[in-house]
Amino acid sequence: MSMNNKQRWMGGIVLLGGGTLLAALLFKGAHEIQGNHTQEVKPTQQSSASKPPVPAKVEEMQSLQPVTVDIETEKRLLEEQKRTREKVIADQEAKTQQYLAQQQQAEAAAAKKAAQEYAQINARRVKEQTAVDVPPEVTDKPKQQSVDEKKLALEAKQKADLEKKLEAKKQAELEKKAELKKQSDAAEKERKQRALEDAKKAEQELKKKTEREQAKKVHEEKVKLQQAQEAKQKEKLQTDSDVQHKVEQSHAQTQNELDHKKKSDAEKAREIMKDESDHKKWMVQVALAANQANADTTIAKLKAKGYKITTSPTSKGIRIMVGPSKSKDHADILRKKIQTDTSLNMPSAWVIDWVPLEER
Structure with missing residues (x-):
């Protein structure tokens, strides 16, 4: 019984070490994902660091940032960030699969070694019990054969029970791994969905900013055009006034000249006729x-x-x-x-x- 307890302790230590390693890898992957997300959000936070702290959400803070690039460049940057995140996720999944394969190999090797050690221990125990329980003078072959058969049946039963326990343990580990993988996939899916929603929201905010800037630009151009038209109209009115004034002056001068000429002609006619x-x-x-x-x-x-x-x-x-x-x-x-x-x-x-x- 002491050897069985020893084997159980060894199996528990192996499982505990595997679980610890799996948890460490999962924690490291989550930390890397969080680090990548922090690096994506960091430029926005740095651009907002010069402003006084205002209690607002991250989306509202992002919506207050000025547009520094055009829409195509922003889309390209978002695509590059998306590809980087997908690459990191793929690397983490590959590492997780590799770790699961290594853990399965380690568990199979440990189970195989435990079975071998158990078989050796049972063989040695049977030999020792045979040497202790059977007196040298007993030479009854049928009885000895019956004892050996019982021992072999007991060993086979113990071996079957051990294999059954190992199989159940292995099945439980597989179910646990599947559950962990399912949770990891769900978390990754949720993270991707959140990242997609953030990207869509950022794109919508960028589009709204661009539309506002275009509307402002159109309004400014309209105001400038209106001012130019008013200035042109004013200049035209001034020009027309100047031209009218000149025409009136010219008309008055012409009229004066005609009156003077008429007067001169009348004087000449009177001189001729006097x-x-x-x-x-x-x-x-x-x-x-x-x-x-x-x-x-x-x-x-x-x-x-x-x-x-x-x-x-x-x-x-x-x-x-x-x-x-x-x-x-x-x-x-x-x-x-x-x-x-x-x-x-x-x-x-x-x-x-x-x-x-x-x-x-």
Whole structure:
């Protein structure tokens, strides 16, 4: 019984050591995962370190960070971080599988060695008990054979019980490993889901920031465009005002020039006509009006220029003449002046030797 207890203690020590090693590996893997996650969050925390502490969640702190890269670069960085995490997880799973295989090999070797030692101990015990219990003088072969058969049956039963216990223990270990693996897979799945949600949330925050910046940029451009249009409109109004002022000045100047010219023409006409007497007969015929209305219009134009007008009815219409002049030369000069005056529009004026009807 002492040897069985020893074997049980040895098996328990082996299992305890294996469990400790498995727990250490799992703790190390979780620590590495936490370290990677801490390294991912660390730049955000460092960028927020210069600000005063505000009680807020990590997501809210991340949403307050300024955008330093564009969307494509952020996506590429997220993909690289995702690939790094997947590589670390794959390495941890490979290490875990390797450790499980090593542990299974160690357990199989320990079970095999324990079975061998148990068989040797049972053989030695049977030999010792045979030497002690059977006196030398007993030579009854059937009885000795029966004892040996009972011992062998007992050993076979003990061996079967041991194998059954080892099998049950092995099954329990496998179930425990499967449960641990299931828990590890569930934790890894939850961590991946959380990381995916964090990545989606970060992408949404980045998208919102980009949209806000674009809206702000569009608003600023719209304001600038509106200001430019207002400045342009103001400049146009100022230009139009300046042009209008110049036009008004030019119009006033032109009007003054025309008034001055009219005054000058009237003075010249008066100078030409001042020495003329009513008995002179050299006249400048300027038009032949079909009726009195047309004659009055032409007479008004000429009087506005300061000319002395004489009319004479004929069978073809009303003759309109300027004069009389003191000489033919003086009448010819007056004709040229009337023809060159575009405001009168009388290019067909000519000099005539006119005699009033009562003097004929």
